[in-house]
Amino acid sequence: MLKPELVEKLNEQITSEANAAQIYLQMCLWCEDLGLAGAAAFFRSHVSEEMSHRDRLVDYMIECDAKVALEAIPAPRADYKDLIEVINVAYAHEQMVTKQIHDLARIALDDDDFSTFNMLQWFIAEQREELMLFRGIVDYIRLSGFDGTGGDEMVNMNKYLAGLSASHAS
Ligand code: OFO
Secondary structure, three states, X not given: OOOHHXXXXXXXXXXXXXXXXXXXXXXXXXXXXXXXXXXXXXXXXXXXXXXXXXXXXXXXXXXXXXXXXXXXOOOOOOOOOOHHHHXXXXXXXXXHHHHHHHHHHHHHHHOOOHHHHHHHHHHHHHHXXXXXXXXXXXXXXXXXOOXXXXXXXXXXXXXXXXXXXXXXXX
């Protein structure tokens, strides 16, 4: 039986994962509008990934016979200055989600809820992977001299993100 605080926090996390899917879909569409098919594919691949995170949490709640209460998802931001800002916002978002997951793990441990703590190990590893992924993109931007505008660097950035979307389909 999950403690009420944990039920509430897990429900919030379910909404947070669905919210991430909306944010990434809007980022994908922003890229599509600019003809950046590779960058769009990268963000699109994250949409299904976030939905699978949501479903993983929903399934856990069902296994624990806990009540799932879906909440409203705010409209995602639709406008960005350039692709660098999109990447930075996505990276900051993953850092925030990582903190949410760590906070959940701390609550589970404080409650001696080892089952939830065990379930959250998957998310802890997943967030470590997500942070590594986005940190790699930020490094690529710095090393390539990409300044967010068009030209060869934009073409290369688009190709780089297309490659990541192909290798990061999980
Ligand atoms: Fe669910 O990992 Fe991103 O937000």
